[in-house]
Every structure is written in structure tokens, then in C-alpha cells.
Amino acid sequence: MNFKVDFKNEKEKRAMKDVFGGVVAKLGEDPKFVYLDADLMSSIGTKKWADAHPNQAYNVGVSEANLAGMAAGLSAAGLKPLAHTFGPFASRRCYDQVFLSIAYSKNDVVMVGSDAGVTAAFNGGTHMPFEDMALYRAIPHATVVDVTDSAMLESVLPKLMDMKGLKYIRLGRKEVLGVYAAGSDFDIGKAALVKDGTDVAIIASGIMVAEALKAAATLEAEGVSALVLDMFTVKPIDADAVIAAAQKTGAIVTAENHNVIGGLGSAVADVLVKNTPVPMEMVGVQDEFGQVGPQDFLQKYYGLTADVIVEKVKAVLERKAVLQMKDKPDKNKDWAY
């Protein structure tokens, strides 16, 4: 892992779909690579490469069960398949095929779900996956990645292709706020310490890493030192990094573009309760369905913003303070806690 944080609170120049298309073209240099899509090549920046490589790229049409099952069969035939469709269709729509034909059968496949969470924007609630990570986390031995920006996508996608078993990666298609310098390198399963701090740890993934950095800057100005951890590998979660952050700061806030049930917050909570329980708050979709609208509206509606992270940090710091007071009781006060 060798990455450099280069956060300027600016959108990247390249859309994620174009970055994805570039990575697929590069992966295609391996003759064993096969790319499958369910009628969304034009949406994810791969159409041109696919048209030029008919022996490596197959459009299965709008049939996601067949997409996942064929990817499994191609793996069994000795090839390296990657299959893409929108997140809800890559998870809910073909869950049993992913579960049995790929994972249970020990085939090696990368499933890509685009339009992560609120980035589905104008496609609305039917197309807005707030549960894809929860579903994939529940599949034994699956690897689940919520990608942060273009530099990370370029680093982790080829690494996922080289791993055994089922791998799921979710991403937006448009330009995101860049967090890392080009050429940054990441290790699957290892959290990236984006910013050090001492008072609270914000553990984020995907588009929420940029929000966490904005929140950390606001908090810094108010005298709160926030550590920011990019937990892009939601499964297997980097438990050591979670425990270290909890022990160092004594307070955790998670932030995810996903339902708080079953996603990053749940995964972090699992680690904390088993190892080092500390006060924790979760920023994320609070058990709701998606809806149509521009991404900034949706982020505000579902509370996926730096402001909400700041609020939750303050809430968790109050709880931390109460705990500290209980540890060192003031004999002159009658604490109601």
C-alpha cells in the first residue's frame, strides 16, 4: 500500500465510468479476461472497447441471472470473468445466482455494481442500492469493496481480478470528489489512514470519505482532532485498524452511502462490540428506500453530508465525555447516569 492523499474538495476531471472503461481495456490485455454486461455497456464506458473485442466482451442483454451464472461458467472453463450491471441488479436481482453459481461453487468472479447508493440520482428509488453491501457481506468468504475515487479504482480493480472467489465492487459513474493522488496503491483488506487524529475516528467508505475529510476540517477549526479511516474494503473488514482507531480515540463515527443496516456501520460495530466497545454513531441511510433527485439533494435528504458527520461526532464526543466522567467520578456531584 502506497497512497498519497490529495484532497482539494474538487471533483475529478474524469468520470468514474470512463476510468472504469480504461481499467477494463487494460485488463483485456490478458487473453483470459472476459467482460460480461447486461445491456449497460454504454452507461459504464466500455462499449467502444467491447465492440472492438467481440471475443472477450459479451452483452447478455437485460438478464442478470444469466449474467451471474455465465460468469460462473466462464470461470469454471478457466477464464477470468468480470460482470457489470447497476448495483440493485448486481445484488438483489441475481442474488441466488451470485450466491450459489459463483460463491458456493467456488468460481472466481468480479461482480461490479454501478450507481452506488444515492449516485443513482435521477434513476430513482428502483435503481438506488442501499442494501447491496449488506447482501454481499452475507455471502460466505465474499470480498466487498466500496470504491472512493478514480485512483483507488485503478489500483483495486486489477487486484480484485487476481483474487479467488466472489468479489463485489460498487462505484458511481460520474465525477467524484478526488481524495487520492494518481498512481496511489491500495491493498484489499487494509484500511487507508487518510488523516490522523486523536479525539474521534471517522470510518468512511465510498463517496463518504470526502465528506469525512470535509467534516474533519470543520472539526479541526473547532478544536476537535478527527482521525479519518477509509474502510474501502467493507469485507473482510480491517479489524486491526478499527480496534487501533477505537483505542486511540475512544469514539467512532461511521459514514456510508448505504443503509446503516448490514453495511459499513454494522461491520465496524461487529468489531467494536467483540473487541473494544467505545461510543459509536452511524451516518448512513436510516432504513429507508431510495427516491429520485439530484445527488446533492439526496445526500442532504438521507443525511450523507459533512454537516451530519460533524453532528454525529459531537454526539459521540458527549457520550465519550460521560464515560470518562464515570471512570473518574466527581464525588461532589450526583451523576444521574
Next chain:
Amino acid sequence: MDPKLLNQIKQFATTIRIEQMKEFKVRGFGHVGGALSITDTFAVLYEAVMKYDPKNPQWEDRDKLVCSKGHAGPALYATLALKGFFPMDWLNTLNIPGTKLPSHCDRNQTPGIDMTTGSLGQGMSTALGLCLGDRIQGRDSYTFLVVGDGELNEGQIWEGAQFAGHQKLDHLIAFCDYNKKQLDGYTKDILDQIDIAAKFESFGWDAQEIDGQDAQAIYEAIQKAKATPGKPHMIVLNTVKGAGVKAVEEMSANHHIVVSAELADTAIADLEKLLAEQKG
């Protein structure tokens, strides 16, 4: 076809039936009806059609078989054991804890099983992946797919059927074990299939309908399919659920049954008599 080969296949089919009845006897229950009905097809495939190497089950250039009606596993296990993929005594372990022979086919458990199946419909797509994968890599291998008639209820079958037709996957030879029954009763009462061959033809497949208990018809249908390029192939097998074991054939509900020692012993004795006749 060569009468000697035909007799050889028939003897093999009888032997597979004997061995699978022994398998079911150990546990005393199982998916007997649909295993027996597809037995003649397995006998033809492994005796006279498929290229494989039992000593190297993962040989890349082998023909592959996806038994998408995964509950027919016991028939396939008997076939594979008799062909030397694993020791015959494994057949005494069907569904016993720690077994390598589970109710439904598992590619990670059993040598010679090319794909894990059991959730119906999924074998269609995995077979397409295997077949396409062989085509991409320039292998002259066939992928054989066995689906049940009840399994055709699954939408995934038709997703795959469209893709296979569009891609002209002519090295895919599929069989539908049309034994007219699914778990809850007759297919015509639950979800009428109407005309299976016509459906696949309309999806761009080459389709035939034959007597699925007739080894010669099965063998010749496969040869005909191989001689018809440019289309995937569907061979609709008119079969009898429980074929070859009279007591099972006569049961109205015979998808998953209790197999008493008496039922198994009678069936095995009858089949051994038949085998002696076939051997002349």
C-alpha cells in the same frame, strides 16, 4: 447403430440403475423418480459419446456435463463411479455426514461433477459459460446440459435460451427430461409446458423430441445434433419418472420417496435379472 455398442449401453444403463438403487437403500430415501428417468441418457453419454479421463477429471479438453436438475445426482454418481472417477464404495455414503456425494451435485465434492447445481435454472447459465469459455479458448469440446421439465418454469432457463440462440452456441447439447411430473404433481396441472421443442425452436435452437428411455434414439439424436451446426440443441426426452423400477414408476408421487429395503432389494433383483438377459 452398431448393435454391440447399443447392447453395451443398455447393460451400462441397467448397471447404473442397480447401483443407484443400492445408493438410495443406504439412506432409505431420495430423489428416485427423476434420477431413474435420466439414467439412459447418462448411459449413452458416458458409454458412447463424451470424451473424458477419469484419472484427470479436470482435463481441459474434456466434454462437460451440467446436470442442472441437480437432484439427479445419485444417477450421475453411479455413472461416474462405474467409469472409475472414484471408488465404488463411495456409493454407500450418499447423504451421510462428511460424504462426497450430496443430494445435489457439487463440483467441489465429487470428481467428475463439472458444475454445482440444485437451485433450478442455474445450470443453464453455467453451462453457457462453460460452452462459451471452451469456444473462446478454441477447444473442440461439447457441453451437455440436463434440465428437468419442472425446471423449465424458471425464468433463468429462458434468459439463457435467448443468449445461446443469439450466440449460436452449437456445442451446447441440452436434454430436457420430460417425465411429465414435478414435485407437486403433473406438469400439465401445475404449469403446462405445451410444446417444449417448439419453444426452444422459437428461441433459435435446433430441437428434437425422442423416446428418452431408448438408448438408440438418444445416441442418434446426439449425432444428429452434432451434424447440425450454427444452433444450440435441445433434445426433449419423453421419459417416465421412475423408469426401470416398476414399483417407483407406479407411484403417483415419486419425486422424493422413502426407499424401503424391500423396495430396493426387489428392484435390484429385477434389474440383475434384466442385466443377465442383456448379457445373453
